[in-house]
Amino acid sequence: MNKDREILVALAGNPNSGKTSLFNKLVGANQKVGNWSGVTVEKYEGATSHKGFKIKVIDLPGTYSLTTYSPEEVVARNFLVDEKPDVVVNVIDATNLERNLYLTTQLIDIQANLIVALNMYDEVEDQKIIIDHNQLERLFGAHMIPTSTTKNSGIQSVLDHIVDLYTGAIDVKRNKLNFSAHLEYYIEKMVEIFLTDKELSAKYLPRWLAIKLLVNDKAVYDLVRDRSVWTNVNKVLSEAVYKTGNEFNTDTELMLKEERHAFIRGAIKETVRRSNNRKKSTTDLIDSILINRITGLPIFALFMWLIFQLTFSLGEAPMLWIESAFNHLSIYMSSVLPDGMTKSIIVDGIIAGVGGVVVFLPNIMILFLALAFLEGTGYMARAAFVIDKVMHKFGLHGKSFIPMITGFGCSVPAFMATRTLKNESDRITTLLIIPFMSCGAKFPVYVLIAGTFFEQSMAGNVLFGIYLFGVIIALISAKLLKSTFFKGESEPFVMELPPYRMPSVKTLLFQMWHKAAIYLRKAGTIILFAAVLIWFASNFPRSVDIEKYYEDQRLMLELNSEYDNNKRNELKEKLRVKELAEQIEYSIVGRLGHLIEPLVSPLGLDWRLGISLVTGIAAKEIVVSTMGTIYSLGDIDENSAALRERLLANPDYNQAVALSFMVFVLLYIPCFAASIVFHREAGKWKWTFFYIFYTVAVAWLMSFIVYRISLFLLM
Amino acid sequence: MISRLTYCEEGFSVVIKDLNAGIGALQNLNNLGLNIGDTIKLLENSRQEGPLSVEFNSREIRIGRELAGKILIETESPVIVTLDQVKVGDIVEVTKMNSAGDIRYRLLDMGLVRGVKLKVIRFAPLGDPIEVKINEFMLSLRLEEARSIEVKILEFGLNGYRSKKRWWTKG
Ligand SMILES: Nc1nc2c(ncn2[C@@H]2O[C@H](COP(=O)(O)OP(=O)(O)OP(=O)(O)O)[C@@H](O)[C@H]2O)c(=O)[nH]1
Numbered sequence: 066m067n068k069d070r071e072i073l074v075a076l077a078g079n080p081n082s083g084k085t086s087l088f089n090k091l092v093g094a095n096q097k098v099g100n101w102s103g104v105t106v107e108k109y110e111g112a113t114s115h116k117g118f119k120i121k122v123i124d125l126p127g128t129y130s131l132t133t134y135s136p137e138e139v140v141a142r143n144f145l146v147d148e149k150p151d152v153v154v155n156v157i158d159a160t161n162l163e164r165n166l167y168l169t170t171q172l173i174d175i176q177a178n179l180i181v182a183l184n185m186y187d188e189v190e191d192q193k194i195i196i197d198h199n200q201l202e203r204l205f206g207a208h209m210i211p212t213s214t215t216k217n218s219g220i221q222s223v224l225d226h227i228v229d230l231y232t233g234a235i236d237v238k239r240n241k242l243n244f245s246a247h248l249e250y251y252i253e254k255m256v257e258i259f260l261t262d263k264e265l266s267a268k269y270l271p272r273w274l275a276i277k278l279l280v281n282d283k284a285v286y287d288l289v290r291d292r293s294v295w296t297n298v299n300k301v302l303s304e305a306v307y308k309t310g311n312e313f314n315t316d317t318e319l320m321l322k323e324e325r326h327a328f329i330r331g332a333i334k335e336t337v338r339r340s341n342n343r344k345k346s347t348t349d350l351i352d353s354i355l356i357n358r359i360t361g362l363p364i365f366a367l368f369m370w371l372i373f374q375l376t377f378s379l380g381e382a383p384m385l386w387i388e389s390a391f392n393h394l395s396i397y398m399s400s401v402l403p404d405g406m407t408k409s410i411i412v413d414g415i416i417a418g419v420g421g422v423v424v425f426l427p428n429i430m431i432l433f434l435a436l437a438f439l440e441g442t443g444y445m446a447r448a449a450f451v452i453d454k455v456m457h458k459f460g461l462h463g464k465s466f467i468p469m470i471t472g473f474g475c476s477v478p479a480f481m482a483t484r485t486l487k488n489e490s491d492r493i494t495t496l497l498i499i500p501f502m503s504c505g506a507k508f509p510v511y512v513l514i515a516g517t518f519f520e521q522s523m524a525g526n527v528l529f530g531i532y533l534f535g536v537i538i539a540l541i542s543a544k545l546l547k548s549t550f551f552k553g554e555s556e557p558f559v560m561e562l563p564p565y566r567m568p569s570v571k572t573l574l575f576q577m578w579h580k581a582a583i584y585l586r587k588a589g590t591i592i593l594f595a596a597v598l599i600w601f602a603s604n605f606p607r608s609v610d611i612e613k614y615y616e617d618q619r620l621m622l623e624l625n626s627e628y629d630n631n632k633r634n635e636l637k638e639k640l641r642v643k644e645l646a647e648q649i650e651y652s653i654v655g656r657l658g659h660l661i662e663p664l665v666s667p668l669g670l671d672w673r674l675g676i677s678l679v680t681g682i683a684a685k686e687i688v689v690s691t692m693g694t695i696y697s698l699g700d701i702d703e704n705s706a707a708l709r710e711r712l713l714a715n716p717d718y719n720q721a722v723a724l725s726f727m728v729f730v731l732l733y734i735p736c737f738a739a740s741i742v743f744h745r746e747a748g749k750w751k752w753t754f755f756y757i758f759y760t761v762a763v764a765w766l767m768s769f770i771v772y773r774i775s776l777f778l779l780m
Numbered sequence: 781m782i783s784r785l786t787y788c789e790e791g792f793s794v795v796i797k798d799l800n801a802g803i804g805a806l807q808n809l810n811n812l813g814l815n816i817g818d819t820i821k822l823l824e825n826s827r828q829e830g831p832l833s834v835e836f837n838s839r840e841i842r843i844g845r846e847l848a849g850k851i852l853i854e855t856e857s858p859v860i861v862t863l864d865q866v867k868v869g870d871i872v873e874v875t876k877m878n879s880a881g882d883i884r885y886r887l888l889d890m891g892l893v894r895g896v897k898l899k900v901i902r903f904a905p906l907g908d909p910i911e912v913k914i915n916e917f918m919l920s921l922r923l924e925e926a927r928s929i930e931v932k933i934l935e936f937g938l939n940g941y942r943s944k945k946r947w948w949t950k951g
């Protein structure tokens with residue numbers, strides 16, 4: 066395709082104005098949409114074609130202005146200012162013109178080829194707001210197109226305008242926003258000086274540079290302060306600052322911003338009619354119940370409790386189906402495959418390892434469906450509002466709460482969700498405490514251990530206690546980290562509470578499916594790989610001596626005529642189990658286990674439990690399957706009575722050991738995949754090392770304490 | 781205009797006009813030796829927390845902040861307070877922004893400039909943050925941040941006070 070027939074289009078606009086929704090409609094994508102500010106944190110692109118042109122669309126993170134105060138704003142601004150897209154579509158929440166048009170005035174400053182999409186026009190009509198867009202178009206000098214992504218209207222018109230603007234079939238009027246004579250005087254003066262620097266003024270609009278200097282934009286300051294024109298510009302700038310302070314008793318930044326807002330207010334007065342009916346909106350009504358002073362907290366707690374309840378109770382049945390499907394598969398494979406290594410790898414290694422993980426798919430899907438619903442309706446922002454004070458007490462930001470809740474499902478999306486936190490120290494702190502929010506993969510470990518060592522009635526409480534313990538450790542850690550390493554100021558809590566909206570079923574299902582797909586891919590890749598690896602590590606090297614010894618034993622058994630066939634088979638099975646156990650001790654896994662035994666014995670754990678913890682670094686699901694393998698029962702899952710019996714039969718194990726083990730599993734590093742994501746999100750090796758050290762140290766210490774205390778109390 | 785005692789400047793004398801509360805609060809006021817119609821002088825008002833101290837009949841009386849917020853008084857001068865001082869339902873106008881750093885840019889960009897009107901919608905269940913309506917959207921911010929925004933009270937949210945004629949008040 067002809068290169069110059071490709072049009073580069075950027076979608077810019079305030080957070081939560083519907084950029085991603087429009088992006089999805091324009092290019093037929095399925096990027097994540099949610100009813101709170103800051104869903105999109107990275108730019109991504111898609112393409113479509115229209116009237117013979119290839120249109121490349123870039124969705125940008127939402128910004129309130131073209132400044133560079135948070136990482137995602139930098140992404141948006143750099144793209145708009147440096148890459149200079151052919152057309153900029155400014156997506157606006159038309160029910161909220163006062164705030165949204167502010168960015169528009171700044172896009173006019175950089176002389177973008179501007180199209181304004183007056184989005185959420187369906188809501189405008191519902192609220193009986195009348196907007197005179199022709200007049201608005203004249204005032205702003207940009208094309209205004211009413212759109213509604215939910216009603217699917219105006220999308221074609223946006224595409225038409227993009228192409229027409231690009232080909233010159235329609236033109237941009239390019240009004241410039243005039244400030245007061247006082248400010249314009251200094252702007253003109255600076256522009257004149259900037260124009261003498263050909264290189265700089267070719268790259269950036271002189272007027273924009275001047276305006277940005279007046280509002281103390283640090284990035285622009287860095288751009289110009291090394292140029293030779295700077296001394297002269299600085300003279301004008303200093304004069305402007307001085308005069309503004311002296312004559313108007315304010316500063317240039319405030320003055321400029323106030324004039325911008327005044328211009329917008331004037332424009333809106335001229336073009337927008339709101340109906341006067343002061344009837345309470347649905348959002349007011351819902352909020353007066355959901356977040357009022359008395360019911361706000363109980364309802365919040367109820368919602369959180371419901372998420373878990375649903376995740377576990379609704380997930381139960383499909384979980385059992387998948388489990389039995391894998392059982393059948395394993396039985397079938399055992400019957401068709403010839404005895405030998407391949408069979409063992411497939412049945413004991415792959416099916417047991419991967420199956421143990423896939424079993425939890427229903428829980429994961431329900432959890433993410435519930436979270437998507439809370440995000441899509443707008444409750445998530447309210448939850449942050451309700452719980453902010455508690456979070457603040459522990460040095461966290463209200464918004465940290467969203468990643469923390471997500472962490473109960475899986476640490477990977479939780480780590481990624483921390484990007485909405487602007488402040489580095491808030492973000493790293495939140496990243497570091499997410500591992501303590503017990504993820505879904507640790508669940509089977511608790512079920513196995515608690516179910517084995519505690520009575521039925523007690524096991525549930527132990528389970529709940531473990532989760533609660535994790536949350537407490539997370540909060541205390543936050544406080545600790547915030548008062549030592551991350552003393553820096555916490556990000557101020559300034560957040561919009563969007564109106565409630567009904568998310569579309571399609572969006573919800575897609576988001577759920579998307580998460581499910583990631584989970585399955587993990588099962589099919591890293592867990593598969595780990596399962597095979599652990600199978601090998603626990604089968605090799607083999608001791609020839611042991612093999613020979615048991616070979617002889619078997620032979621003797623065959624020759625012994627005392628036993629009937631049944632008895633003989635039974636004894637043979639016993640021999641097989643014993644041989645496996647001895648071989649495992651001889652294998653890499655066994656040796657490693659013995660190597661680390663001194664480290665875990667103060668926690669009451671023996672080498673078998675120790676090695677399960679080591680393999681669990683790959684993925685927590687592997688903890689159970691490793692134990693199964695080590696206890697010489699290749700394909701044991703957590704419901705297997707046999708493994709439980711073996712655990713109970715071991716005289717060294719007791720409730721104190723069980724608690725210690727569960728606490729360790731709860732607190733130490735999440736899986737390998739999550740750790741990679743952690744590294745990507747934290748960005749620095751030092752944090753990754755700290756994360757490994759910190760989680761393991763806390764796990765060890767807490768296990769030790771819990772073990773000693775419970776030894777004292779229980780024994 | 782009608783204002784709240786908590787909004788008053790130290791050193792001014794004011795008349796207690798009414799109580800925006802139930803009979804229990806009136807009882808509490810009477811227990812302090814005060815009544816509707818009394819003229820009191822405000823001696824101490826920290827504007828943040830703790831009780832206020834007033835002078836009545838050359839006697840110093842301390843009034844809890846909770847109760848003081850319910851005491852309505854008459855004043856001529858416009859009432860300027862910081863945004864963390866307001867009550868639910870108040871309509872205020874921003875007069876000054878003292879915030880610094882990122883938050884200042886953010887708030888200015890969101891439209892919190894001089895002259896803009898805010899309506900106080902609610903406080904979070906734990907008392908912090910606060911939710912206000914600005915232009916057409918809902919913004920929540922911590923009291924800590926609200927403290928650096930000065931506002932002029934335009935209208936008091938009286939929790940339906942005007943519509944309720946209470947039988948126990950005289951006259
Ligand atoms: N009623 C209505 N709702 C819309 C429309 N467009 C988007 N929404 C809703 O607005 C919310 C925000 O949509 P997004 O597309 O995620 O907004 P965004 O601009 O990408 O937001 P950020 O990525 O956070 O900057 C979602 O709940 C959408 O369902 C529309 O035209 N009408």
Ligand SMILES: [Mg+2]
Binds near residue numbers: 085104126
């Ligand atoms: Mg988005």
